[in-house]
Amino acid sequence: MENVWENCLSAVAKNTRPSPVREILKVITQEGMISFAGGMPAPEVFPVxxxxxxxxxxxxxxxxxxxxxxxxxxxxxxxxxxxxxxxxxxxxxxxxxxxxxxxxxxxxxxxxxxxxxxxxxxxxxxxxxxxxxxxxxxxxxxxxxxxxxxxxxxxxxxxxxxxxxxxxxxxxxxxxxxxxxxxxxxxxxxxxxxxxxxxxxxxxxxxxxxxxxxxxxxxxxxxxxxxxxxxxxxxxxxxxxxxxxxxxxxxxxxxxxxxxxxxxxxxxxxxxxxxxxxxxxxxxxxxxxxxxLDSHLPKILKNYAVKRDAMQKSFETHLYPLGVKWVKPAGGFFFWLDFGKNADTRKLAVKALEKKVAFIPAEPFCVNTENAGRYGRFNFSYSDPETIEKGAVRLAETIKDTGGY
Amino acid sequence: MENVWENCLSAVAKNTRPSPVREILKVITQEGMISFAGGMPAPEVFPVxxxxxxxxxxxxxxxxxxxxxxxxxxxxxxxxxxxxxxxxxxxxxxxxxxxxxxxxxxxxxxxxxxxxxxxxxxxxxxxxxxxxxxxxxxxxxxxxxxxxxxxxxxxxxxxxxxxxxxxxxxxxxxxxxxxxxxxxxxxxxxxxxxxxxxxxxxxxxxxxxxxxxxxxxxxxxxxxxxxxxxxxxxxxxxxxxxxxxxxxxxxxxxxxxxxxxxxxxxxxxxxxxxxxxxxxxxxxxxxxxxxxLDSHLPKILKNYAVKRDAMQKSFETHLYPLGVKWVKPAGGFFFWLDFGKNADTRKLAVKALEKKVAFIPAEPFCVNTENAGRYGRFNFSYSDPETIEKGAVRLAETIKDTGGY
CATH class of the missing domain: 3.40.640.10 (Type I PLP-dependent aspartate aminotransferase-like (Major domain))
Structure with a gap:
């Protein structure tokens, strides 16, 4: 009997709904999935x-x-x-x-x-x-x-x-x-x-x-x-x-x-x-x-810089020729990819999951969602360079299969 | 220039004000103060x-x-x-x-x-x-x-x-x-x-x-x-x-x-x-x-039971003869004292601070504050029996001096 709670929910509670991000996060633990969807630090850089x-x-x-x-x-x-x-x-x-x-x-x-x-x-x-x-x-x-x-x-x-x-x-x-x-x-x-x-x-x-x-x-x-x-x-x-x-x-x-x-x-x-x-x-x-805090930071930076460079290289090789554009990030955790004005990254993200690669489409990050379909967020902090390369190949295949939507 | 923030505060922020409890907590660190005001566990019972x-x-x-x-x-x-x-x-x-x-x-x-x-x-x-x-x-x-x-x-x-x-x-x-x-x-x-x-x-x-x-x-x-x-x-x-x-x-x-x-x-x-x-x-x-969790609990209970019994005894000796009433608590951290229908525990708490003993008057705990002046909360978990006895003596003196208000 869940009605007692259902009947008493606040307006803000009634308005909450699972975000598209959560839906993606549900499937990224699947066997063989390559995830560029998260935003977590790499466990190997923790100063245990x-x-x-x-x-x-x-x-x-x-x-x-x-x-x-x-x-x-x-x-x-x-x-x-x-x-x-x-x-x-x-x-x-x-x-x-x-x-x-x-x-x-x-x-x-x-x-x-x-x-x-x-x-x-x-x-x-x-x-x-x-x-x-x-x-x-x-x-x-x-x-x-x-x-x-x-x-x-x-x-x-x-x-x-x-x-x-x-x-x-x-x-x-x-x-x-x-x-x-x-x-x-x-x-x-x-x-x-x-x-x-x-x-x-x-x-x-x-x-x-x-x-x-x-x-x-x-x-x-x-x-x-x-x-x-x-x-x-x-x-x-x-x-x-x-x-x-x-x-x-x-x-x-x-x-x-x-x-x-x-x-x-x-x-x-x-x-x-x-x-x-x-x-x-x-x-x-x-x-x-x-x-x-200071002495350990260079180790973190080195690990992430390698991954950032790997993603830059893999995306240059596999995605740039397909018309995908981006600005190489000088820090942080993310690439922000522009798939062009005809793209629909929500659909692309769903198709990418079928190819076992996950990313987050732009829409939930946008206030003005008019052009949100063009963009997607790709995390590089959590995957090693080999995985990043494999993921880029899968993304390229998805784009080719779908025409980027 | 604090106006930028002052001008932007939410209605709920504008309504917050320091509680009487905070005012009392400010002075309880004074030299020689006996505090029955808090609600903290005794550090000596932590299973370090x-x-x-x-x-x-x-x-x-x-x-x-x-x-x-x-x-x-x-x-x-x-x-x-x-x-x-x-x-x-x-x-x-x-x-x-x-x-x-x-x-x-x-x-x-x-x-x-x-x-x-x-x-x-x-x-x-x-x-x-x-x-x-x-x-x-x-x-x-x-x-x-x-x-x-x-x-x-x-x-x-x-x-x-x-x-x-x-x-x-x-x-x-x-x-x-x-x-x-x-x-x-x-x-x-x-x-x-x-x-x-x-x-x-x-x-x-x-x-x-x-x-x-x-x-x-x-x-x-x-x-x-x-x-x-x-x-x-x-x-x-x-x-x-x-x-x-x-x-x-x-x-x-x-x-x-x-x-x-x-x-x-x-x-x-x-x-x-x-x-x-x-x-x-x-x-x-x-x-x-x-x-x-189970093996350490008896040590905590023993420590607090001794303090609870000490407070019961000290209050019986010094406060009961002055007409103060209460129900002996079977657990927890607090005594709740009834100083009678003519009492004003907010004033009594202020006078008690002058005698270097602190407690919390009932009012901030009450929805209906009509009878709040009668009551006060006294914590026993944090003080040793000797301190509790001294505090009870100081409280009795405060009541005698003020007529309990």
């Missing part, structure tokens, strides 16, 4: 020994480590991250300018709690991070998007868009951007546009959420300063994460920003999960304080 | 050695343990908990009837996501768990309450209340109850009332959330069957927690219930924090599979 070294803290400081922690997160780890990220941020964050979250996904939820009334507008790049759309949407957000090119969000379009939203009586509450090696498109926002974004945010009174889970995974070129570092007015908050540079199982993200908003996020964190785990905070701090 | 024993899993299964986990939580730990709690639940939960949450606080948030539209009604005991009121309230819930006596919620009042809510055009979406050693009142729901609650829930189509963080902390008498075990229709969900029987730092709670609602909670967990930590799940599972 170095992380385990810190486990003695569970014994040596057990009575503290096993207790409730403060909502803002472990002070030692917060101090470490405030200093460690200073280079990228322009300065060291003060103690009341940083909070640790249960992964950076929780950062999105807490920001939404703090800012969104039903109908308020979030401005995103198009395409954008799928799970941010879900989380903001649960809070009643509506979306307006700004197109991207190979330098990221076309920031010059922002002022007119903000004015348009305001003239229509709606409130633009946040500009959400993944500035480095964006999920799904793989591109970086240029330095000029970072400056411009900070200016527009401050001038027009619309805060920016600079989500940066991939920022440290750069395989070519130099790191770019954060949008936060160009922010004169405290209107930009920055979110980082251990998921891709240490381990997603730590469930540790961090937000740096103006103390007023950090305080607000803390209040909402109290009612959503009280505090994050002092166990994972202490283990992560032991790892960080010994310098492993 | 036994928990640390399992740390080798971080090395031996590092590549799995450091990866993302599934949203529902570690399958081994879920299986263990489904079996381990079967005695209390009436049967072993199936794999799709249990989800692990980031502490049981997240269980409350996920339930709220699943059920609450703004204005919907949650029915609680009065008084009830403070942080449940905050979490439900953030989701736009309104509250109706049922009074309690020494057998817990007076369930016979439920049908009329549910009908009254419905006649007024509002929707009663959930009955929220802490059935064992309730926070704050310390009482247990009687077996007869558990049966009646399950019947009413099923007959009237209002689900029950049986929140049970203290259930295993029984110092006298026999354990009572869960409300869930009397539930013929799947309308009751049960939430347990490791916070008081292992460690709050694991941030592990579990919910057992009908698979339809478990699936819905999973969907919302995806967008709030993706998954909980496979690190803490694996460490907790290592602890559990070796039998430590």
């Amino acid at each position: 020994e170095e992380f385990y070294e810190g486990a003695s803290v569970l014994r040596d400081k057990g009575r503290t480590v096993l207790q409730y922690g403060i909502t803002e997160g472990d002070p030692d780890l917060r101090n470490f991250l405030a200093s460690w990220s200073a280079k990228r941020m322009g300065r060291t964050a003060a103690a009341d300018e940083i909070i640790l979250t249960t992964g950076s996904q929780q950062a999105i939820d807490l920001i939404a709690w703090s800012l969104i009334d039903p109908g308020d507008v979030i401005i995103t790049e198009d395409p954008t991070y799928l799970a941010a759309l879900s989380a903001f949407s649960n809070h009643g957000a509506t979306f307006e998007s700004v197109p991207m090119d190979s330098d990221g969000m076309i920031t010059d379009e922002l002022p007119a868009l903000i004015n348009k939203i305001r003239s229509s009586g709606r409130k633009p509450k946040l500009i959400y951007t993944v500035v480095n090696f964006q999920n799904p498109s793989g591109v970086c926002l240029s330095v000029e546009r970072r400056k411009r974004l900070a200016e527009i945010s401050s001038d027009m009174g619309v805060p920016v959420f600079e989500d940066d889970p991939y920022g440290y995974l750069r395989y070519d070129g130099e790191h770019l300063p954060s949008v936060y570092s160009f922010d004169p007015e405290g209107a930009v908050i920055y979110a980082g994460s251990f998921s891709k540079i240490l381990s997603p199982a730590t469930r540790i993200g961090w937000i740096i920003g103006n103390k007023r908003i950090i305080r607000q996020l803390t209040v909402f964190k109290q009612s959503t999960d009280i505090c994050s785990s002092p166990i994972t905070h202490s283990l992560a701090y032991e790892y960080c304080r010994k310098g492993y | 050695e036994e928990f640390y024993e399992g740390a080798s899993v971080l090395r031996d299964k590092g590549r799995t343990v450091l990866q993302y986990g599934i949203t529902e939580g570690d399958p081994d730990l879920r299986n263990f908990l489904a079996s381990w709690s079967a005695k209390r639940m009436g049967r072993t939960a199936a794999a799709d009837e249990i989800i692990l949450t980031t502490g049981s606080q997240q269980a409350i948030d996920l339930i709220a996501w699943s059920l609450i539209d703004p204005g919907d009604v949650i029915i609680t005991e009065d008084p009830t768990y403070l942080a449940a009121l905050s979490a439900f309230s953030n989701h736009g819930a309104t509250f109706e309450s049922v009074p309690m006596d020494s057998d817990g919620m007076i369930t016979d009042e439920l049908p009329a209340l549910i009908n009254k809510i419905r006649s007024s055009g509002r929707k009663p979406k959930l009955i929220y109850t802490v059935v064992n050693f309730q926070n704050p009142s310390g009482v247990c729901l009687s077996v007869e009332r558990r049966k009646r609650l399950a019947e009413i829930s099923s007959d009237m189509g209002v689900p029950v959330f049986e929140d049970d963080p203290y259930g295993y902390l029984r110092y006298d008498g026999e354990h009572l069957p869960s409300v869930y075990s009397f539930d013929p229709e799947g309308a009751v969900i049960y939430a347990g927690s490791f916070s008081k029987i292992l460690s709050p730092a694991t941030r592990i709670g579990w919910i057992i219930g009908n698979k339809r609602i478990i699936r819905q909670l999973t969907v919302f967990k995806q967008s709030t924090d993706i998954c909980s930590s496979p690190i803490t799940h694996s460490l907790a599972y290592e602890y559990c599979r070796k039998g430590y």
